[in-house]
Amino acid sequence: NSFEDQECDYLFKAVMIGDSAVGKSNLLSRFAKDEFRLDSKPTIGVEFAYKNIKVGDKLIKAQIWDTAGQERFRAITGSYYRGALGALLVYDITRRVTFENIKKWLHELREYGNSCMAIVLVGNKSDLTHSREVNEEDGKALAELEDLYFMETSAMENINVEDAFLQLIRKIYETTI
Ligand code: GDP
Ligand code: MG
Numbered sequence: 234n235s236f237e238d239q240e241c242d243y244l245f246k247a248v249m250i251g252d253s254a255v256g257k258s259n260l261l262s263r264f265a266k267d268e269f270r271l272d273s274k275p276t277i278g279v280e281f282a283y284k285n286i287k288v289g290d291k292l293i294k295a296q297i298w299d300t301a302g303q304e305r306f307r308a309i310t311g312s313y314y315r316g317a318l319g320a321l322l323v324y325d326i327t328r329r330v331t332f333e334n335i336k337k338w339l340h341e342l343r344e345y346g347n348s349c350m351a352i353v354l355v356g357n358k359s360d361l362t363h364s365r366e367v368n369e370e371d372g373k374a375l376a377e378l379e380d381l382y383f384m385e386t387s388a389m390e391n392i393n394v395e396d397a398f399l400q401l402i403r404k405i406y407e408t409t410i
Contacts, residue, residue: 241292242293243406244296245293245296245318245319245402245406246317246318247296247297247317247320247321247402248313249298249323250309250320250322250338252330253302253305255328255331256323256358257321259389260323260386260397261282261297261299262282263391263394264282265283266282280301286399286402288403297398309341318350320351320353320401322338322342322353322381323357324356324367324372325356325358326372327367335354351408352379352382353381353383354372354381354382356369356384356386357387357388359387359390360387360390369385
């Protein structure tokens with residue numbers, strides 16, 4: 234019996250959110266399958282991925298939803314958020330505008346999402362140090378202001394990816410159970 238086949242104690246839905254091309258799909262594929270793609274395939278890809286995680290003695294199955302590129306048209310619908318207990322809110326540290334749009338995404342999350350949703354703010358592409366447009370301190374400050382967890386990641390170099398998702402799932406567990 235593999236770990237993946239065991240019966241889980243809890244099933245949590247979480248969503249990936251943020252501007253187009255910030256690396257949402259690659260963060261999820263890195264976490265769920267340890268895969269990374271150099272090219273962006275916004276309309277292909279799965280609707281969601283599952284990952285089993287142990288928190289204490291409980292087995293949690295996380296169902297993490299990814300967009301199929303609707304964020305490009307700001308056309309994410311209510312069903313995407315429905316039932317979600319957590320969100321990974323992602324910007325790209327090399328594009329300031331994606332950081333500035335975080336406030337809009339937060340607004341949307343708070344409008345459509347569960348009121349006690351656990352949110353982790355993620356500054357992705359930390360490997361691209363030479364094209365950085367958002368300081369780590371800016372990310373931290375925003376997270377503090379909005380009461381979010383914060384982490385910089387690189388889906389490409391597999392830095393902090395697992396940590397970001399585990400933090401999200403632990404936070405969901407703490408607020409839900
Ligand atoms: P999405 O639209 O938010 O789902 O973004 P994608 O996951 O499709 O990624 C958009 C582009 O950024 C792709 O070309 C990826 O290869 C690239 N990318 C994603 N994550 C990283 C990263 O951590 N570092 C670098 N250098 N590129 C990344
Ligand atoms: Mg995508």
